[in-house]
Amino acid sequence: xxxxxxxxxxxxxxxxxxENEIYKFWEENDCFKADSSSKKEPxxxxxxxxxxxxxxxxxxxxxxxxxxxxxxYNRMQDKEVLWMPGCDHAGIATQNVIEKNLHxxxxxxxxxxxxxxxxxxxxxxxxHKNRILEQFKLLGASFDLSRKRFTLDEGCSNxxxxxxxxxxxxxxxxxxSYIVNWCPRCQSAISDVETNYxxxxxxxxxISYALKDQMGAIVIATTRPETMFGDVAIAVNPNDYKxxxxxxxxxxxxxxxxxxxxxxxxxxxxxxxxxxxxxxxAHDPNxxxxxxxxxxxxxxxxxxxxxxxxxxxxxxxxxxxxREEARKKTVKMLEExxxxxxxxxxxxxxxKCQRCNTTIEPLxxxxxxxxxxxxxxxxxxxxxxGSIKFIPQRWEKNYLMWMENIRxxxxxxxxxxxxxxxxxxxxxxxxxxxxxxxxxxxxYTQESDVLDTWFSSGLWPFETMGWPNxxxxxxxxxxxxxxxxTGFDIIFFWVARMxxxxxxxxxxxxxxxxxxxxxxxxxxxxxxxxxxxxTIDPVDLIExxxxxxxxxxxxxxxxxxxxxxxISDEKFEFGRxxxxxxxxxxxxVLMNISKDKIFDSVDTTNLSIADKWILNELNETIKSVNExxxxxxxxxxxxxxxxxxxxxxxxxxxxxxxxxxxxQVLVYILAQYLKLxxxxxxxxxxxxxxxxxxxxxxxxxxxxxxxKYLEKFEFNSDAKKMETVFETIxxxxxxxxxxxxxxxxxxDIIIDKDENLYSQxxxxxxxxxxxxxxxxxxxxxxxxxxxxxxxxxxxxxxxEDIIDLKQEIIRQQKKMDKLLGELNSLxxxxxxxxxxxxxxxxxxxxxKNKKQELEAEIKIIKNTITKLS
RNA sequence: GGGCGUUUAGCUCAGUUGGUAGAGCGCCUCCCUUACAAGGAGGAUGUCGGGAGUUCGAGCCUCUCAACGCCCACCA
Numbered sequence: 001x002x003x004x005x006x007x008x009x010x011x012x013x014x015x016x017x018x019e020n021e022i023y024k025f026w027e028e029n030d031c032f033k034a035d036s037s038s039k040k041e042p043x044x045x046x047x048x049x050x051x052x053x054x055x056x057x058x059x060x061x062x063x064x065x066x067x068x069x070x071x072x073y074n075r076m077q078d079k080e081v082l083w084m085p086g087c088d089h090a091g092i093a094t095q096n097v098i099e100k101n102l103h104x105x106x107x108x109x110x111x112x113x114x115x116x117x118x119x120x121x122x123x124x125x126x127x128h129k130n131r132i133l134e135q136f137k138l139l140g141a142s143f144d145l146s147r148k149r150f151t152l153d154e155g156c157s158n159x160x161x162x163x164x165x166x167x168x169x170x171x172x173x174x175x176x177s178y179i180v181n182w183c184p185r186c187q188s189a190i191s192d193v194e195t196n197y198x199x200x201x202x203x204x205x206x207i208s209y210a211l212k213d214q215m216g217a218i219v220i221a222t223t224r225p226e227t228m229f230g231d232v233a234i235a236v237n238p239n240d241y242k243x244x245x246x247x248x249x250x251x252x253x254x255x256x257x258x259x260x261x262x263x264x265x266x267x268x269x270x271x272x273x274x275x276x277x278x279x280x281x282a283h284d285p286n287x288x289x290x291x292x293x294x295x296x297x298x299x300x301x302x303x304x305x306x307x308x309x310x311x312x313x314x315x316x317x318x319x320x321x322x323r324e325e326a327r328k329k330t331v332k333m334l335e336e337x338x339x340x341x342x343x344x345x346x347x348x349x350x351x352k353c354q355r356c357n358t359t360i361e362p363l364x365x366x367x368x369x370x371x372x373x374x375x376x377x378x379x380x381x382x383x384x385x386g387s388i389k390f391i392p393q394r395w396e397k398n399y400l401m402w403m404e405n406i407r408x409x410x411x412x413x414x415x416x417x418x419x420x421x422x423x424x425x426x427x428x429x430x431x432x433x434x435x436x437x438x439x440x441x442x443x444y445t446q447e448s449d450v451l452d453t454w455f456s457s458g459l460w461p462f463e464t465m466g467w468p469n470x471x472x473x474x475x476x477x478x479x480x481x482x483x484x485x486t487g488f489d490i491i492f493f494w495v496a497r498m499x500x501x502x503x504x505x506x507x508x509x510x511x512x513x514x515x516x517x518x519x520x521x522x523x524x525x526x527x528x529x530x531x532x533x534x535t536i537d538p539v540d541l542i543e544x545x546x547x548x549x550x551x552x553x554x555x556x557x558x559x560x561x562x563x564x565x566x567i568s569d570e571k572f573e574f575g576r577x578x579x580x581x582x583x584x585x586x587x588x589v590l591m592n593i594s595k596d597k598i599f600d601s602v603d604t605t606n607l608s609i610a611d612k613w614i615l616n617e618l619n620e621t622i623k624s625v626n627e628x629x630x631x632x633x634x635x636x637x638x639x640x641x642x643x644x645x646x647x648x649x650x651x652x653x654x655x656x657x658x659x660x661x662x663x664q665v666l667v668y669i670l671a672q673y674l675k676l677x678x679x680x681x682x683x684x685x686x687x688x689x690x691x692x693x694x695x696x697x698x699x700x701x702x703x704x705x706x707x708k709y710l711e712k713f714e715f716n717s718d719a720k721k722m723e724t725v726f727e728t729i730x731x732x733x734x735x736x737x738x739x740x741x742x743x744x745x746x747x748d749i750i751i752d753k754d755e756n757l758y759s760q761x762x763x764x765x766x767x768x769x770x771x772x773x774x775x776x777x778x779x780x781x782x783x784x785x786x787x788x789x790x791x792x793x794x795x796x797x798x799x800e801d802i803i804d805l806k807q808e809i810i811r812q813q814k815k816m817d818k819l820l821g822e823l824n825s826l827x828x829x830x831x832x833x834x835x836x837x838x839x840x841x842x843x844x845x846x847x848k849n850k851k852q853e854l855e856a857e858i859k860i861i862k863n864t865i866t867k868l869s
Numbered sequence: 870g871g872g873c874g875u876u877u878a879g880c881u882c883a884g885u886u887g888g889u890a891g892a893g894c895g896c897c898u899c900c901c902u903u904a905c906a907a908g909g910a911g912g913a914u915g916u917c918g919g920g921a922g923u924u925c926g927a928g929c930c931u932c933u934c935a936a937c938g939c940c941c942a943c944c945a
Contacts, residue, residue: 013905197943204945222945235945272944279945286945349943394873398940401872405941488940523881525938556893559883563874564939566881574893577907588904631885639883639892654904730911736899737911743902770902825889834925843888843926 009590009691013583015546015576019683023137026686029699032142034082036473043074044082044478046461047143048486048494049151051090052125053097056135058520058528058567059487061538062558064139065551065680066517066634067485071142072679073629074482076706082478083142084464086149087129091418091453092186092355098124098417114416114448121417125152138542140551140682142702147474149464151456152419159463160419160456161436163505168423168434172371173411175423175432177298179281179288180410182363183353184306188414189367190353191452192407193492195360197349204346205331206274208339209234212250212259218243219341221273223348224283225334226326228253229314230301231260233279235290238264240275254339255315255330265290282364298364306361323361368412368421368449375500376406382499388509391632392562395488395516402492409497411452418450458497461510470506484511487519488562515632516562523568541572548681549575555680556638560631578642579684582677585650586688589670592661593693599667600695604712609760611665612715613722614653617644618669623709625676641677649673652726659767667694672707724790725761731788731795732769738811739786739802746772750780750796787812787864792856794864809868816861823854 026032034044045067050060071083098121099109109117129150136143149156167173180189205225208217218234234251236243247264267290268277281291282300291298303309308326310319317333318326334340351360380403382388383396390396412421423434424444433439438446456463465479466472480502486495495514502510521527522534529535541550553575557565593599607615621644628636649669657666671694678685678701689701698704732749741747747770751758755776758765765771785798786808826847829835836844 009904011904013907220945224945267944269944274945277945284945286943346945348945351943398873401941492941557882560885561874563882568881570894571881573907577893577905580907581905584905584908586904591904628885633885635883636885643892650904651909655909733910734912740899743900743910829889829925832925836925838925839888846888 009583009587009688011587013580013684015549015579015684016543018687019140019542019547022683022686023140026142026700026702031700031702032083032144033146034144034474034478035080036082036477038080038477040078040080042082042478042482043071043077043079044084044481045071045483045485046084046464046481047086048484048490049086049088049149049457049460050132050136051093052087052129052132052150053090053094054132056132056138056538058536058538060132060136061139061541061550062517062520062554062565063485063487064136064141065554066515066558068139068141068143068551068682069555069634069679070483070485070515070629072682072702073706075142075702076675076678076704078705080477082144082147082474084147084149084478084481085133085136085141085143085145086460086464087132087151088453088457089125089150089152089418091413091415091450092188092190093453094121094125095415095417096186096355109416117416135539138539138547140547142682147464151453151460151463155466156456156459156463157419159459159467160451161422162468163459163501164419164422164451164455165434165436166505167370172374173368173434174371175366175368175412177364177366178369178410179283179285179362179364180367181351181353181360182304182365183356183358184304184361185356185358186353186415187304189363189365189410189412190355190360191410191454194354195351196354198352199347200350201345201347202350204273204344205334205340206342206344207254207278207334208341209251209253209260209278210339211246212252214249218246218251218262218276219274220276220278222278223346224327225330226308226318226323227280227283227301228278228330229256229308229318230280230282230299231258231278232281232291232296232299233260233294234262235265235268235277235279236262236275237268237270238266240268240270242275254337255333256313258313263290263294265293283362285362288362288364300364302361302363304363304365323359367410368423370409370411372406372408372500375504376403378503379403379496379500382503382509388499388512388514390514390516392516392560395491395514395562398488399491399496403496409452411455412449413452414448415450418453419456421447421449421451423447454493454497457494458501459505461498461502462506467506479506479510480508481511483513483515485515485517488516489519491516513632517558518562518564521564521566523566525564525566536567536569541569544569545572545576546579546683548684549579551575552578552638552681555634556642558635558638560633560635578646579681581646581650582681582684582688585645585654586670586674588654589666590691590693592657593663593667597663598693598695599664599671602664602668606662607665607715608660608662609718609722609725610653610656610660610764611662612718614648614669615665615713616715616719617648618672618707619709619713622672622676622707626706626709638680641673641680645673645677655768656764659763667692674701675704675707678702678704725764727790728761728793728795729765729769731790732765732771732797735786735788735797736769739799741799741802743770746770747797748773748775750775750777750782750785750798752776752778752780752794752796783867787860789857789860791853792860794860805868809865812861812865812868816858816865819854819858819861823851823858826851826854 071081075081181195183190202223204221204223206219206221208219210217220234231253246262249262250259251262252259279287279290281288281296281298283302299313301309301314306323308314308318308321318329321329353360380400383399423432424438424446425432427443427445438444461481462479465475467475498510526534549572553572621640624640625637671692674685674689686701749771762774780796782798784800784803785796786803787794787796829847
């Protein structure tokens with residue numbers, strides 16, 4: 001592209017063409033590369049690594065835009081910034097994709113075997129892992145791709161192994177048989193946070209268990225009769241008088257005839273169901289606990305596929321059936337045996353696999369766990385003492401509640417795609433060694449389970465910086481990172497685990513601020529999902545409206561409270577229109593300034609009130625943008641910048657410049673503005689910047705220093721004067737509209753003030769209100785005229801031919817009524833002694849001033865009406 | 870059961886320590902004024918979910934009720 005200053009911008013703003021060109025320019029100049037040897041203050045963000053299987057979605061677009069804004073803003077603060085990109089191997093998600101592909105060919109992963117399967121998956125992952133980061137480029141992401149990482153790459157794998165071995169050696173990782181959430185489809189254990197509960201209609205079956213050696217029976221209630229074959233006891237509450245005498249007795253299970261004891265346990269709720277509960281430790285987490293307390297056996301009757309096992313405990317007719325079939329059959333058999341006492345409708349919560357929505361089977365199995373309580377302690381402390389701050393703060397409560405009630409984390413997965421657990425078993429003795437390497441590959445076999453994906457993502461902020469080599473320059477310079485930007489949906493999955501792991505292994509919080517934004521939803525507030533078919537593809541939006549338009553719109557919609565964001569395609573017209581406005585205004589400025597001149601300063605000795613006004617406005621804008629970004633009020637910034645450019649610079653200053661212009665100021669404001677906007681709309685600002693006739697010492701606008709508030713441009717009183725001019729122009733335009741006077745016919749006006757008060761603004765009035773002549777007379781005698789007021793100034797417009805005096809009286813009367821209403825409410829306040837006494841001085845003053853203004857205005861209108869009548 | 874959020878113009882939403890309500894879109898009138906019709910000028914529209922309280926003053930603070938949404942827990 002031509003970076004020759006002062007060359008014209010193209011007539012039509014073609015967003016995509018410009019954006020591609022500009023991104024290429026940054027890439028070719030290596031603009032995003034972080035320098036770990038820099039002396040500048042560091043600022044770093046690690047990207048929430050998108051799934052390697054993924055394609056860019058609106059969530060990434062928002063998350064990426066916000067990160068890029070922070071990165072670009074801080075780069076312009078002259079900090080050494082690093083935005084670390086990368087992907088997550090996404091264990092279950094990726095494996096599901098590959099298995100689905102195999103399934104189409106009629107194959108399962110077992111047909112291929114582990115080695116071949118992994119080979120296929122790696123190949124697939126390598127083909128795809130660049131895709132999503134390439135798509136991030138379309139967002140204008142200024143991340144350092146030379147540092148790109150993958151959670152399964154060598155460095156991350158080493159970090160994972162080290163963490164695992166260390167935690168094991170510290171006694172914080174253990175292996176054991178526990179009830180876990182088992183997904184029969186994924187064929188793996190999953191963690192508690194990967195289990196979603198859905199309310200489903202079901203039944204409560206009451207089944208009678210006969211007492212042994214005596215008359216009578218005990219009736220239990222269950223929602224899952226098929227698990228009864230794994231029963232090892234009936235439990236009742238020790239304080240339940242109904243059952244007092246039965247405790248310690250034995251009963252006979254229906255259908256199988258096995259004998260089980262009746263035990264007492266506080267866990268049983270007397271008021272639910274029949275007050276008697278069957279205990280199935282191998283298939284229910286609560287029963288599992290009860291079983292441990294009472295030393296009961298654990299009888300497994302459902303297998304890993306969710307089918308009834310073929311063992312002595314399950315009746316032959318039931319063996320091999322699926323859970324669902326088994327339930328029906330069991331109920332039928334119970335009916336036949338006349339032990340089904342009652343069936344009632346009962347809605348209850350059923351666990352579902354987050355990945356595939358299959359109903360979870362609580363299953364007893366051998367798994368690896370991380371002991372979380374000791375790790376959680378410092379993680380709680382770090383948030384409580386403020387070394388990690390959540391924005392908005394309310395998420396801290398959420399985080400703390402979860403952390404304070406944390407349970408052990410099941411980290412083993414019966415998958416193949418992932419970090420294989422570094423535990424090795426002796427082929428003969430079964431002896432287990434946990435170590436970084438296999439002690440003897442001939443005699444030891446590695447644990448087949450892999451780790452939960454979030455185990456490696458939990459190390460992301462430091463494993464990407466070269467840890468465990470703490471001398472790595474990146475680690476030295478950029479760790480701990482500064483800000484983490486993410487949605488609230490992964491606070492538990494990811495944020496919490498990074499904090500615990502970061503504190504445990506680096507003794508530092510991995511970031512100081514967690515900026516949580518809302519989720520993107522469709523126009524009806526529904527979560528976007530492929531299966532619902534309500535997704536909007538950000539790539540399509542970029543093609544249609546441009547990247548900057550997408551970024552600006554999303555930013556504008558991103559409010560401080562972190563509310564979810566409802567979007568629809570048309571909403572992005574907002575950003576597109578704005579980009580177009582910026583382009584055209586800039587084009588106008590570049591076309592209307594002296595050629596071949598460099599504007600590098602503003603001469604403050606020769607400024608009009610309009611110049612002072614806009615400089616003052618810019619100053620205010622700079623101040624509030626800087627304040628707001630520090631407080632993560634990023635949406636606010638978008639709206640401030642929109643307002644300044646459109647309603648101040650374009651609507652007024654650029655218009656005024658058509659009458660009388662100060663090229664220095666015209667260019668200066670635009671140049672400063674481009675910098676202010678650059679973090680949000682990087683491409684268009686860079687493109688225009690390249691053509692700006694200003695001094696450029698840096699490689700691009702992205703390296704320019706972000707504008708700062710300048711006291712020399714404080715012009716409050718002049719700015720106020722200018723506001724009066726605007727009020728006057730607006731009043732005249734308004735009058736025109738009301739009398740239907742076309743702009744083509746110019747008007748004469750009479751102002752009841754001294755001429756020298758207005759000398760500066762006469763040209764503005766002439767041009768912007770299409771005024772022909774201006775007279776200055778205290779008391780105009782023209783009767784056939786309309787008038788408008790600006791505070792205590794009366795402007796008379798003779799309208800010989802047009803005016804209907806009766807109508808005009810009505811119009812003025814209406815105005816006066818409105819003003820009288822306002823005056824009335826002001827008087828009420830001012831007549832209230834308590835108001836005068838307790839309200840702050842400036843509020844009282846303001847009210848008094850307002851009152852005087854109103855009174856003056858009312859007086860003028862009153863006189864006018866008298867004159868007209 | 871516990872926690873959180875939302876309720877403001879027809880729609881989508883802002884509204885920072887309490888000072889008397891705003892934007893975009895849509896709607897109505899006029900205008901192709903040589904940066905922009907993806908534009909310009911003007912206009913209409915709100916008992917700020919209901920009720921009570923604190924205060925001179927409440928969209929904002931307190932209590933309460935209601936509706937919707939989310940998260941955690943998981944009584945078979």
